[in-house]
Amino acid sequence: MNIHRTQEIISRREISSLLLQPEGIIPDSLIDLSIKSLRSINGVKVRRGSIEPEETPPQGMLRIHTRMGRRVNPTILKPIGESKCIVGVDVSNVKTGETENGAIYAFRGSIVWKEDKEYKFIRCGPLIFHLQENSIVEFNLQGGHGSTPILSKLRNMFERSLQLNAARSFRDAIILLDGSLTAGTPDNPTRLLLELLETSRENANTIIAISKSTKLIVNGVNIASLIKDERKPCFISVDHYVKPLFPEHPVQLMGEVLVAKLAEGGLPFRIDVDRSAPIPDPETSLGILIGNELLGDGYPETLRLAHILSRFTESEIIAINSFLTGKYGLKTALRFDLRKALFGPFGSGGELIK
Amino acid sequence: MKILQKEGDEYHLLTFPCEEPNPGDYLIIEDNRVKKSLILQVLEVKYANIPGILEEILRDGLSNRLEGDELDPLNVNSQLLILKDTKLTICKVRGVMEGGKPRPFGSFVPSRNYSEINPLAVERLLYEGGVNRPIEIGETLKEGKMFIDAESLDGRLNIITGRKGTGKSHLSKILILGLIEHGAPCLVLDINGEYVNLSATRIGEPQRRYMNKVVPLTPGRNLKFNVENIGLPPILNMLIYALDLPWNSTRAFIRVWRESARNGKLTLEGLNEIMARWKCHESIREAIQSRIYTMMDSGIFTDDPSDAVDIPGLFRSIRDGGAMVINLKDQSAVTRRMLVELLLGKLKELLSREAISPMFLFAEEAHLYLRDTYWDDIVTRMRHLGLFTTFITNQPSSIQETIYRQVDNIFLFNFLNDRDLEAISKVAKIDAESVKLIVKELPPRHCLIIGDAVQNFPLIVKVRSLDVDAMGETRYFFKTRKSNAIPYQKLLTSSPHQH
Numbered sequence: 128m129n130i131h132r133t134q135e136i137i138s139r140r141e142i143s144s145l146l147l148q149p150e151g152i153i154p155d156s157l158i159d160l161s162i163k164s165l166r167s168i169n170g171v172k173v174r175r176g177s178i179e180p181e182e183t184p185p186q187g188m189l190r191i192h193t194r195m196g197r198r199v200n201p202t203i204l205k206p207i208g209e210s211k212c213i214v215g216v217d218v219s220n221v222k223t224g225e226t227e228n229g230a231i232y233a234f235r236g237s238i239v240w241k242e243d244k245e246y247k248f249i250r251c252g253p254l255i256f257h258l259q260e261n262s263i264v265e266f267n268l269q270g271g272h273g274s275t276p277i278l279s280k281l282r283n284m285f286e287r288s289l290q291l292n293a294a295r296s297f298r299d300a301i302i303l304l305d306g307s308l309t310a311g312t313p314d315n316p317t318r319l320l321l322e323l324l325e326t327s328r329e330n331a332n333t334i335i336a337i338s339k340s341t342k343l344i345v346n347g348v349n350i351a352s353l354i355k356d357e358r359k360p361c362f363i364s365v366d367h368y369v370k371p372l373f374p375e376h377p378v379q380l381m382g383e384v385l386v387a388k389l390a391e392g393g394l395p396f397r398i399d400v401d402r403s404a405p406i407p408d409p410e411t412s413l414g415i416l417i418g419n420e421l422l423g424d425g426y427p428e429t430l431r432l433a434h435i436l437s438r439f440t441e442s443e444i445i446a447i448n449s450f451l452t453g454k455y456g457l458k459t460a461l462r463f464d465l466r467k468a469l470f471g472p473f474g475s476g477g478e479l480i481k
Numbered sequence: 482m483k484i485l486q487k488e489g490d491e492y493h494l495l496t497f498p499c500e501e502p503n504p505g506d507y508l509i510i511e512d513n514r515v516k517k518s519l520i521l522q523v524l525e526v527k528y529a530n531i532p533g534i535l536e537e538i539l540r541d542g543l544s545n546r547l548e549g550d551e552l553d554p555l556n557v558n559s560q561l562l563i564l565k566d567t568k569l570t571i572c573k574v575r576g577v578m579e580g581g582k583p584r585p586f587g588s589f590v591p592s593r594n595y596s597e598i599n600p601l602a603v604e605r606l607l608y609e610g611g612v613n614r615p616i617e618i619g620e621t622l623k624e625g626k627m628f629i630d631a632e633s634l635d636g637r638l639n640i641i642t643g644r645k646g647t648g649k650s651h652l653s654k655i656l657i658l659g660l661i662e663h664g665a666p667c668l669v670l671d672i673n674g675e676y677v678n679l680s681a682t683r684i685g686e687p688q689r690r691y692m693n694k695v696v697p698l699t700p701g702r703n704l705k706f707n708v709e710n711i712g713l714p715p716i717l718n719m720l721i722y723a724l725d726l727p728w729n730s731t732r733a734f735i736r737v738w739r740e741s742a743r744n745g746k747l748t749l750e751g752l753n754e755i756m757a758r759w760k761c762h763e764s765i766r767e768a769i770q771s772r773i774y775t776m777m778d779s780g781i782f783t784d785d786p787s788d789a790v791d792i793p794g795l796f797r798s799i800r801d802g803g804a805m806v807i808n809l810k811d812q813s814a815v816t817r818r819m820l821v822e823l824l825l826g827k828l829k830e831l832l833s834r835e836a837i838s839p840m841f842l843f844a845e846e847a848h849l850y851l852r853d854t855y856w857d858d859i860v861t862r863m864r865h866l867g868l869f870t871t872f873i874t875n876q877p878s879s880i881q882e883t884i885y886r887q888v889d890n891i892f893l894f895n896f897l898n899d900r901d902l903e904a905i906s907k908v909a910k911i912d913a914e915s916v917k918l919i920v921k922e923l924p925p926r927h928c929l930i931i932g933d934a935v936q937n938f939p940l941i942v943k944v945r946s947l948d949v950d951a952m953g954e955t956r957y958f959f960k961t962r963k964s965n966a967i968p969y970q971k972l973l974t975s976s977p978h979q980h
């Protein structure tokens with residue numbers, strides 16, 4: 128089937144030509160999977176989803192016990208004026224509704240880059256999937272990890288393809304990712320992250336991943352609190368405390384793990400820096416980042432913009448469902464609330480009777 | 482279009498970009514289950530409050546400052562654009578359709594699931610029984626020509642009001658010429674002297690259709706009155722209401738009048754002579770004589786009967802269609818009031834005796850020459866006698882609330898000022914909110930017609946152009962002098978006081 132491809136939608140301006148393969152950002156295979164899954168919608172009823180992004184279920188904290196008796200002094204970061212392009216990549220997904228036999232999810236991602244004090248972006252998506260129980264088999268995505276939720280797999284494929292495109296399209300840049308450089312989990316294969324890091328190095332790019340939250344606990348405290356009293360931009364490497372926690376297989380830490388503050392009075396974040404990046408030490412790569420980027424609350428503007436541009440709004444969920452109704456015959460069902468049906472006004476805790 | 486909610490006689494509809502109605506448009510909700518239809522008129526079109534739209538617009542604002550591209554393989558964003566442009570259309574119930582016939586009353590609550598909402602053509606609303614005496618007013622917003630029946634003005638009280646320069650006088654000329662064509666007599670009180678050439682084209686050539694049908698009368702020139710012909714009641718009205726003659730002086734004047742009549746000297750000179758030797762208090766003599774001198778000085782009275790106008794004869798001359806235009810331009814305020822009192826007084830007398838046929842009166846800016854007590858008289862007593870008034874004004878607050886309550890037809894042009902809108906919202910034939918919302922949005926030359934002329938279905942009409950001598954156009958100073966326009970940008974960059 129001939130699908131409506133991006134080259135018909137994208138207005139080819141200077142910005143798109145900056146990326147090496149703008150129409151290849153979203154792999155054809157993903158678009159085909161999306162369309163294939165949407166064909167199963169015909170006549171299916173949907174109950175509206177919410178705009179709360181689908182988060183991966185929280186896993187247990189990783190507690191590290193070390194005889195870190197005395198306080199580790201952080202390394203103070205100084206801005207380095209060497210001009211470099213800063214690139215941020217982020218992806219968002221949302222459940223737009225539940226069907227009788229599955230759920231509908233939408234993905235969207237953005238690549239934002241700062242060049243000559245100007246921010247530019249390319250936004251990809253939404254890509255929509257109707258995921259049912261048999262989708263993982265149908266999509267032929269088992270790949271050795273049959274029990275992995277298909278949603279995580281698809282999201283990872285989508286996110287890695289955007290990141291890979293950024294790594295291919297930019298040279299001598301700092302590429303910021305949302306999250307960590309940990310791989311080897313079923314939904315996050317090491318192969319894809321390795322490919323990303325290698326491609327990035329080939330183009331002299333430095334990959335830095337920034338986590339808004341971390342589950343790493345050192346001596347009973349979250350690693351972010353190691354530098355909470357420090358006002359100046361600084362970092363502490365917790366790599367040698369964290370690394371022993373991860374045996375070689377299956378999960379691997381592909382970057383040096385730091386806890387850092389990137390702006391004065393900013394918030395602390397876990398930051399993973401590619402160990403084999405062209406810029407060899409984190410002090411330099413983070414210094415260049417500070418020297419080239421706006422860092423409101425210590426969070427890079429490119430990543431902030433990438434997140435804002437990717438995130439789904441309530442009206443977009445309505446638009447997506449309306450699109451599916453028009454094109455794939457989706458029907459909207461009235462939400463049936465079992466508790467309300469059984470218990471009436473006493474069905475939910477503390478709700479006012481209007 | 483979808484029904485969103487109903488509040489009182491107001492319906493809120495969700496409308497999508499391809500089907501956006503405009504304020505003033507009519508819609509019909511046809512409930513296929515109960516076979517009933519509801520007639521709605523669009524009052525206002527707003528943006529629909531879509532969940533999440535604030536974040537969407539904030540993000541748009543942010544991304545508009547950035548250079549960017551969208552890769553949308555499934556083309557979902559087109560749906561979002563539609564959603565962002567979804568409008569909330571506020572409508573008022575104007576009636577129901579029963580057996581294909583529009584009724585400007587009644588209501589029911591149509592089903593959200595089984596109802597269809599469609600635009601309603603004006604021709605389905607108006608004059609289902611046909612138009613007896615059509616007057617072409619202009620065009621409706623979508624359907625082309627729009628006519629009213631001259632009979633809808635017959636026996637009615639009408640108001641034409643709007644801001645300066647919106648086309649009020651233009652519409653009143655259309656109505657006057659329409660009435661003339663249908664054989665109706667009109668009396669025009671022309672404050673600016675803009676109706677006097679009503680029978681001529683824009684370039685001043687006479688129009689055969691209206692040849693000898695428009696009789697312009699200029700006070701002091703071809704409009705002079707003889708006191709004897711006019712008679713005592715209109716003269717007394719004039720003295721009391723236009724010249725403020727006190728009541729005890731009025732009694733003395735009546736006696737003087739009778740004495741003059743007995744002596745066969747019923748002229749201004751004669752009245753003055755008798756008054757000079759009349760036995761009365763000096764202050765009374767002074768009061769009456771000063772009024773007589775004012776009458777003499779006004780130039781609108783003559784003691785020569787052959788020089789005076791034959792008012793009944795004049796009215797008879799336009800009996801089969803015509804307009805008597807009283808040019809009040811260049812007259813002092815006192816003379817204007819005197820003239821109007823005399824004319825209306827005489828008219829009332831002739832109408833009550835059925836000496837003349839009923840007549841349409843067009844009074845422009847009537848507050849400048851009409852006494853307060855006349856308003857009620859015109860809309861009550863004189864209406865029954867056969868004088869059907871159309872007031873034309875740009876000061877709606879100059880018309881009393883009682884007039885608005887009794888008006889049969891109102892032609893509303895644009896108003897922006899809240900005080901003006903408040904005044905016109907007193908019209909009994911429509912709710913205040915409709916008036917305020919629609920009138921504020923009206924472009925020039927468009928008017929909202931309310932009342933019998935549109936069978937009580939308020940309608941927005943673009944008033945047609947008219948090939949008549951536009952005597953009422955403002956005279957300008959600069960327009961007659963050559964000029965070279967300087968680009969504004971150039972003014973900003975040039976040195977000060979260079980021009």
